[in-house]
Amino acid sequence: ETGVTQSPTHLIKTRGQQVTLRCSSQSGHNTVSWYQQALGQGPQFIFQYYREEENGRGNFPPRFSGLQFPNYSSELNVNALELDDSALYLCASSLKGAATEAFFGQGTRLTVV
Amino acid sequence: GESVGLHLPTLSVQEGDNSIINCAYSNSASDYFIWYKQESGKGPQFIIDIRSNMDKRQGQRVTVLLNKTVKHLSLQIAATQPGDSAVYFCAETKGGGSYIPTFGRGTSLIVHP
Numbered sequence: 504e505t506g507v508t509q510s511p512t513h514l515i516k517t518r519g520q521q522v523t524l525r526c527s528s529q530s531g532h533n534t535v536s537w538y539q540q541a542l543g544q545g546p547q548f549i550f551q552y553y554r555e556e557e558n559g560r561g562n563f564p565p566r567f568s569g570l571q572f573p574n575y576s577s578e579l580n581v582n583a584l585e586l587d588d589s590a591l592y593l594c595a596s597s598l599k600g601a602a603t604e605a606f607f608g609q610g611t612r613l614t615v616v
Numbered sequence: 617g618e619s620v621g622l623h624l625p626t627l628s629v630q631e632g633d634n635s636i637i638n639c640a641y642s643n644s645a646s647d648y649f650i651w652y653k654q655e656s657g658k659g660p661q662f663i664i665d666i667r668s669n670m671d672k673r674q675g676q677r678v679t680v681l682l683n684k685t686v687k688h689l690s691l692q693i694a695a696t697q698p699g700d701s702a703v704y705f706c707a708e709t710k711g712g713g714s715y716i717p718t719f720g721r722g723t724s725l726i727v728h729p
Contacts, residue, residue, distance in 0.1 A: 507659075536716070545705050545719030546660065559716050593659050597715055605715060607659030 506530060507596050509608035516584050516615050524579045524611045528596030534558070535577040536605065537569060538593040546593055552577055553599045581613075589615045628726045635693040637723045639706035642687060646708035649682060650717060651691045655702045663691070663704075693725075701727045 506529035516522050528535050534553045538546035548561035552571035566582040575596070581588055591612050597605040629635050641649070647668050652660035664675045666682050666689075673680050679692040689706050703724050707717035 534715070538719075543721075545707075545721050548716055548718070551716060561716075595659070599715075604662045604665070605717075607661070609657070610659050 507594060507606050507608035509592075509594050509611050511611060512609065513612045514614070516613065518584055518586060518615055520584050521580065521582045522584060522613060524581075524592050524594075524613070526577045526579070526594030526596075526608060528575045528577065528594075529606050532596035532598055532606070533575055534597045534599040535571055535575065536595045536597070537577070537579045538595065539563070539588075540591040540593055540610070542590070549579070558599075584615045586615050589613060625721070626724045626726065628728065629696050631696060631698060631727055631729050633696055635691075635696045635700070635725060635727075637691045637693075637704050637706075637725065639689040639691075639720055640687060641689060641706070641708050641720075643708060643718070644684075644687070646710060648709050648715075649680070649689050650707045650709070651678075651680060651689075652705045652707060652719075653700075653702045654705065654722070660705060696725075696727050698727045698729055701725055 508527045510525045536551040537549040540546040549563050550560040551558045555571045568580045570578045591610040593607050593610045595605040595607045648665050650665040651663040653663050654660045664680050666673045666680045671682050677694045681690045703722040705719050705722045707719045709717040
């Protein structure tokens with residue numbers, strides 16, 4: 504186990520709704536990154552948070568937003584859900600400036616209907 | 617633009633054989649290259665990484681080779697076991713304290729007992 508936990512594990516939402524996904528990072532890790540993984544594809548970087556500030560963003564629209572809390576846990580919020588948002592959402596924690604070794608959670612499977 | 621891709625989507629091997637998973641990349645400015653293993657229903661798991669100034673790195677039963685001339689990365693798994701069955705992703709990232717990997721599509725490794 505990596506020590507990174509995500510909730511919920513599965514979620515079904517209706518198009519147009521909003522969703523919040525949560526991630527608890529591994530103890531001692533100060534950086535959290537979020538990824539979207541469509542079926543049969545590699546993870547695509549959404550954004551990264553370091554000390555509660557956004558530290559990089561991928562090619563995702565503004566309706567994808569995030570937060571990082573003082574305890575380094577994080578949330579991913581998606582507004583106005585679209586069918587194409589259906590995917591596995593992964594959270595990874597790491598130490599900023601440290602090695603490339605990030606630890607991933609098991610992911611949240613989001614289905615938009 | 618930046619891209620990380622894989623030559624083969626599926627690789628089938630017999631237990632005990634050596635496996636070689638290949639990856640092509642296009643961003644010459646990447647500082648690190650990383651291999652991840654993703655088992656069904658789980659998040660990616662770090663296997664090994666290599667800095668751009670190296671051409672070989674060995675871990676436990678795994679070896680990563682980097683050929684910058686042809687922008688090629690490979691993961692060699694010795695004495696492949698059924699537990700090695702998974703999807704393997706290569707990823708590349710810049711260094712400088714920022715770890716934002718770009719993942720390829722993945723190769724499915726199937727190990728037959």
